[in-house]
Amino acid sequence: MHGNALVDKIADSTPDTLSVAATPPTEASVRDDAKARVPFSLRGLGRTLLTVLPLAVVVFALLVAILGPTLGGLDPFEQDLLQRNKGPSAAYPLGTDHLGRDVLARLIVGTRLSLEAGLGGVLVALSLGGLLGFAASVAGGAAETAFYAFVDLIRAMPGVLLALLLVVALGAGLGPVTVALGVTFAPIFAYVARATYRRELAMDYVTAAESFGASGWRILMTHILPNVSGAFVTQGAIVLPRCIVTESVLSFLGLGVEPDTPTWGRMIAQASQFIERNPTAVLAPVIALSLLTISLALLGDRLRRRLDPRRIDEGAAA
Amino acid sequence: MTGRFVLIGTTVLRSAFLVLGMAVLIFFLVRIIPGDVVDLVSIEGGLTEEAQQQLRQELGLDRSKPEQLLIWLTNMAEGDLGLSVRFQRPVADLVTRALPTTLALASLSFVIGLALAIGIAVAAVIWPRSAFPALVNAVNVWSIAMPTFCAGILGILLFVLWLGWMPLLGNMVLPSLIIGLDVAGQIVKPLHEDLKEAATAPYIRTAHAKGLDRATIVWRHILPNSLSVVIALSGLIATGLVGGTITMEVLFGLPGIGKLALDSVLGRDYPTIQAVAVLLAGSVVAINAVMGIVARLFDPKLKT
Numbered sequence: 001m002h003g004n005a006l007v008d009k010i011a012d013s014t015p016d017t018l019s020v021a022a023t024p025p026t027e028a029s030v031r032d033d034a035k036a037r038v039p040f041s042l043r044g045l046g047r048t049l050l051t052v053l054p055l056a057v058v059v060f061a062l063l064v065a066i067l068g069p070t071l072g073g074l075d076p077f078e079q080d081l082l083q084r085n086k087g088p089s090a091a092y093p094l095g096t097d098h099l100g101r102d103v104l105a106r107l108i109v110g111t112r113l114s115l116e117a118g119l120g121g122v123l124v125a126l127s128l129g130g131l132l133g134f135a136a137s138v139a140g141g142a143a144e145t146a147f148y149a150f151v152d153l154i155r156a157m158p159g160v161l162l163a164l165l166l167v168v169a170l171g172a173g174l175g176p177v178t179v180a181l182g183v184t185f186a187p188i189f190a191y192v193a194r195a196t197y198r199r200e201l202a203m204d205y206v207t208a209a210e211s212f213g214a215s216g217w218r219i220l221m222t223h224i225l226p227n228v229s230g231a232f233v234t235q236g237a238i239v240l241p242r243c244i245v246t247e248s249v250l251s252f253l254g255l256g257v258e259p260d261t262p263t264w265g266r267m268i269a270q271a272s273q274f275i276e277r278n279p280t281a282v283l284a285p286v287i288a289l290s291l292l293t294i295s296l297a298l299l300g301d302r303l304r305r306r307l308d309p310r311r312i313d314e315g316a317a318a
Numbered sequence: 319m320t321g322r323f324v325l326i327g328t329t330v331l332r333s334a335f336l337v338l339g340m341a342v343l344i345f346f347l348v349r350i351i352p353g354d355v356v357d358l359v360s361i362e363g364g365l366t367e368e369a370q371q372q373l374r375q376e377l378g379l380d381r382s383k384p385e386q387l388l389i390w391l392t393n394m395a396e397g398d399l400g401l402s403v404r405f406q407r408p409v410a411d412l413v414t415r416a417l418p419t420t421l422a423l424a425s426l427s428f429v430i431g432l433a434l435a436i437g438i439a440v441a442a443v444i445w446p447r448s449a450f451p452a453l454v455n456a457v458n459v460w461s462i463a464m465p466t467f468c469a470g471i472l473g474i475l476l477f478v479l480w481l482g483w484m485p486l487l488g489n490m491v492l493p494s495l496i497i498g499l500d501v502a503g504q505i506v507k508p509l510h511e512d513l514k515e516a517a518t519a520p521y522i523r524t525a526h527a528k529g530l531d532r533a534t535i536v537w538r539h540i541l542p543n544s545l546s547v548v549i550a551l552s553g554l555i556a557t558g559l560v561g562g563t564i565t566m567e568v569l570f571g572l573p574g575i576g577k578l579a580l581d582s583v584l585g586r587d588y589p590t591i592q593a594v595a596v597l598l599a600g601s602v603v604a605i606n607a608v609m610g611i612v613a614r615l616f617d618p619k620l621k622t
Contacts, residue, residue, distance in 0.1 A: 153339045157599050160561035169350035245465045252467050286468045294463035
């Protein structure tokens, strides 16, 4: 994009005729000129908003998750059986569910659970896939081939199906769900490990370290890892919303965390049976889930463009 | 000619190994599940200790794990999927009854998704200054932000309850539209990028110079070259279809494979879970294999 920056600069400092003369008037450059001439560009504003708004949503969700349950006065389990399936009111800002429980209180606890499951899943996936991937790559040879054949196998399974089987196999609870999500998404990080390790291995600084007699592990830990951590952070940011969605699908299907736990997926599943009488109880978690997902996805995309211009396609095409 | 046979042969062999590996993986995953179907049946039916032992023996659950695996694999290879204890009928029976629903749902979704993605991407290339490029992003964002089950609930609320346009149970149109939109959202962006890039190729300039109109150029010259993008994304499409059908079948009460999978998982019905999981995972592998072969045979860029 060197050319565009140049065109912008010329267009800023000189009359239009000069900029047209300076660059061949292709369709693209003419369009860029038009853009550069507008001092306050809508496109730029849109781009800023696309970063600021998602960031605000995520920060808000984090605050809710951390502070929400400690605020007091909100009980996600208390049943007010006379106030079942009620719409928003002063006492219950988002209404009540089919057992007369406070939807807002449940939504707040659900925020924490979604983020815990999502972040936990990413951490498990990152450490599992990353560590094993690096270990296999350093070992090389048959170990690497066998390990990546297994990774390919897991990768080829439909994600929801694999997570479903894993979570049933591991049992109910937040811990098992986190592990199930971690295993499901681990292959992505294993591919990142292999791709980055191979890329860095070809670099001169690795050859230099080798010539000093450093071992494979030493080179990995002290030289390669600091250079590739950006790729892992980026991939983690991309996987996070998908982890959160997968958790909610599992809860929606009645699997995963304990039946009583107010996760968003569980809330949606329960309230959808009374959707006609009380749409708010469904809409609240649906909107919360999609808002958080889209915000995290947009931020992840920003991060990818900022930190990792070299795309790791294996990881991205999931 | 022989090159093609080698290609098809290796792809089929690779896929067969992949499915076999999945089958083994699924077998052991299912075996980790605490409690077996006999436990579950006996809780409901109050079986005696002796009857439980007998049932386990009949089902082969008393044998060692590798032995069970081997028996199951050979039976499957012979087309015998086993007996569902939960539903008291052969698994093959359950699967054949559920299959038409899922196939109809998946193929309808596939057609809708592909038509939407290609239509929007092509329109965005033909009219780059219209609203279509924005629509590419909108559809893409939608598929990221809206898990299919959430979209399903919004759809039910809007079209079934508020507008009253369609029934809830047995509805096929709404779930296919939702899965289709989800699939379209995942492939429309890469497709659009590729089409845009293809549009700058020298032979396209030649076509312009020949005086062909934009629509003809896109349809006849650009789109065929982007076939490989759609095919490269077939894995994404296939897993999207599988995930989508599971949630949509549950939500809309469609008696398909996804519903069967969930019911058998909740009912600890080993033979059914195994068969259905292998079927779903295997169909993804099969779709990938077929698309891969098609790509190699018809795309000039990938011909070896």
